Amino acid sequence: MDKHQNEPRSLTLGKSELTGQTFQIPAARSGTKKWGIVGISGSGKTHNAAVLAEQYIHNSIPIVVFDPVGRWWDLGIAADGHSKGLPIAIIGGQHGQIDLTPDMGSAIARYVSEHRVPTVIDLSQMRSKSHWRQVVADFGNELFEINRTPVQIIIEEAPEFVPQRVMESVAGVYGAMDKLIRIGRNKGIGITLIAQRPQMINKDSLSQVNALLVMRLSDPGSIDAAQVWLEAQGADSDLIDTFIAQLPTLADGTGLVLSPAWLKTFDRVHFNLRETFHYDPESDEDETLTPDIAQAVDTAQLEKMFSKFMEKGRGAPSRPRAGGDAADTKRVAELEQRLRSAESRADELQTALEAAQESIITEDEVTQRIHLAVQDREARIVRLETMVNGFIEQAKQILDTNTLASPAILASGIAAPQAVAAYVAKQSEYFKNSTTTKILETMRDNYLRFPNGMTREEIALEAHYDPLGGRFNTTLRLLKKRKVIVQDGDRYLLNPAHLK
Ligand SMILES: Nc1ncnc2c1ncn2[C@@H]1O[C@H](COP(=O)(O)OP(=O)(O)OP(=O)(O)O)[C@@H](O)[C@H]1O
Numbered sequence: 405m406d407k408h409q410n411e412p413r414s415l416t417l418g419k420s421e422l423t424g425q426t427f428q429i430p431a432a433r434s435g436t437k438k439w440g441i442v443g444i445s446g447s448g449k450t451h452n453a454a455v456l457a458e459q460y461i462h463n464s465i466p467i468v469v470f471d472p473v474g475r476w477w478d479l480g481i482a483a484d485g486h487s488k489g490l491p492i493a494i495i496g497g498q499h500g501q502i503d504l505t506p507d508m509g510s511a512i513a514r515y516v517s518e519h520r521v522p523t524v525i526d527l528s529q530m531r532s533k534s535h536w537r538q539v540v541a542d543f544g545n546e547l548f549e550i551n552r553t554p555v556q557i558i559i560e561e562a563p564e565f566v567p568q569r570v571m572e573s574v575a576g577v578y579g580a581m582d583k584l585i586r587i588g589r590n591k592g593i594g595i596t597l598i599a600q601r602p603q604m605i606n607k608d609s610l611s612q613v614n615a616l617l618v619m620r621l622s623d624p625g626s627i628d629a630a631q632v633w634l635e636a637q638g639a640d641s642d643l644i645d646t647f648i649a650q651l652p653t654l655a656d657g658t659g660l661v662l663s664p665a666w667l668k669t670f671d672r673v674h675f676n677l678r679e680t681f682h683y684d685p686e687s688d689e690d691e692t693l694t695p696d697i698a699q700a701v702d703t704a705q706l707e708k709m710f711s712k713f714m715e716k717g718r719g720a721p722s723r724p725r726a727g728g729d730a731a732d733t734k735r736v737a738e739l740e741q742r743l744r745s746a747e748s749r750a751d752e753l754q755t756a757l758e759a760a761q762e763s764i765i766t767e768d769e770v771t772q773r774i775h776l777a778v779q780d781r782e783a784r785i786v787r788l789e790t791m792v793n794g795f796i797e798q799a800k801q802i803l804d805t806n807t808l809a810s811p812a813i814l815a816s817g818i819a820a821p822q823a824v825a826a827y828v829a830k831q832s833e834y835f836k837n838s839t840t841t842k843i844l845e846t847m848r849d850n851y852l853r854f855p856n857g858m859t860r861e862e863i864a865l866e867a868h869y870d871p872l873g874g875r876f877n878t879t880l881r882l883l884k885k886r887k888v889i890v891q892d893g894d895r896y897l898l899n900p901a902h903l904k
């Protein structure tokens with residue numbers, strides 16, 4: 405499976421649907437990059453993350469997968485579902501070479517860093533989420549201390565570890581991941597965060613990714629989160645609109661690759677099919693599957709390295725051990741079963757506690773909210789005063805000159821309302837963008853009230869936008885750049901040169 409070894413070093417991921425060209429990215433420096441992969445269930449996240457993983461492995465960049473779903477062992481099987489795929493070590497889960505115990509995280513980090521073996525850490529048979537978090541946190545903290553050469557960590561169900569709302573029970577793993585995401589690059593560490601809904605991933609974490617692969621998305625909350633990410637990266641508002649409009653109809657396996665700074669790419673890519681097997685839990689065929697998983701390290705060696713944990717066997721799923729007497733084995737199995745149900749009950753309680761905590765608003769939060777509301781009111785009053793003053797000024801002018809079309813007004817540089825309306829209609833038609841149209845129509849409707857132009861805040865207030873909103877400001881900048889509007893001090897005017 406090392407057929408790509410002598411080819412130029414790049415990760416070949418698929419085909420651009422915009423240009424028809426092969427979509428590939430340079431392998432150099434890719435190992436320490438951060439990816440976000442988001443999309444609804446069944447859109448192809450795991451499949452495409454596996455294509456990425458295969459390419460990393462071909463370029464001698466080891467990957468480590470944290471897999472709460474129990475799917476990633478299939479990397480060790482070829483696409484035909486029977487012969488060997490890419491050699492991996494599997495710790496935990498149904499196909500684990502060795503069992504996973506909650507205290508193994510640091511040892512796994514040392515193993516990966518030293519041996520550089522692609523490793524799947526299958527969390528799926530660990531019922532307690534607190535154990536998942538312990539493994540990931542210990543692994544992250546230790547890897548940060550000792551690692552120096554590129555390794556790419558792939559995290560399925562990323563919101564379990566870097567959630568938007570960091571409750572006490574997640575603080576430890578979040579702290580470890582946050583450190584890796586912010587400064588892990590210096591230690592050779594890259595991360596891929598996979599989630600169905602981007603808004604569930606911690607905003608700070610998502611803001612750090614170098615490339616976002618957005619698969620099909622349909623709910624407005626997810627689409628908004630993708631848009632916010634793009635705006636924060638400084639993408640042009642027209643471009644954002646174009647990409648956002650496509651999200652609900654993307655086909656399985658097709659995603660938008662958005663990477664303004666690293667790859668300088670905005671592309672729609674259909675990913676290649678995996679060269680390894682894509683296990684489909686919904687298919688009947690797999691019932692008869694007798695996989696021959698390619699091992700990167702033989703099980704005896706792995707058992708030896710982790711023997712300290714194997715002996716304890718704590719929290720690990722039962723596996724008949726040689727030499728055990730039948731009654732003992734049964735008793736151990738019973739105890740393990742009881743332990744697992746106690747752990748899963750503890751997890752349920754923890755989840756219920758978190759949900760309850762989430763609905764409690766602390767006194768501080770109440771004070772803070774009142775404070776913000778008062779500030780908002782005060783700002784509104786100031787803006788209204790400014791508007792009223794402008795209006796009075798305008799009324800005075802009208803009284804002074806009797807009629808708008810009077811020579812006095814024309815001489816003062818104010819254009820005829822028909823000219824303003826025609827200009828705005830023409831520009832809106834040209835840009836075909838809702839934010840642009842709203843801003844221009846607001847400036848048209850208020851043209852006579854603000855003869856000296858409107859401030860950013862005044863436009864935002866009238867057009868019902870947040871004056872600090874990314875999209876609003878990007879659009880305003882674009883209109884200015886294209887000279888549709890001009891700026892005079894802190895005021896914006898429809899370009900008088902075009903209104904004559
Ligand atoms: N590049 C691709 N080309 C063709 N088909 C694909 C491709 N990627 C994914 N698919 C199809 O989409 C199905 C779902 O993909 P996948 O299991 O990766 O979904 P997912 O987004 O990870 O879903 P979930 O969130 O439920 O885990 C696959 O079984 C496969 O048939």
Ligand SMILES: [Mg+2]
Pocket residue numbers: 449450451
């Ligand atoms: Mg998946």
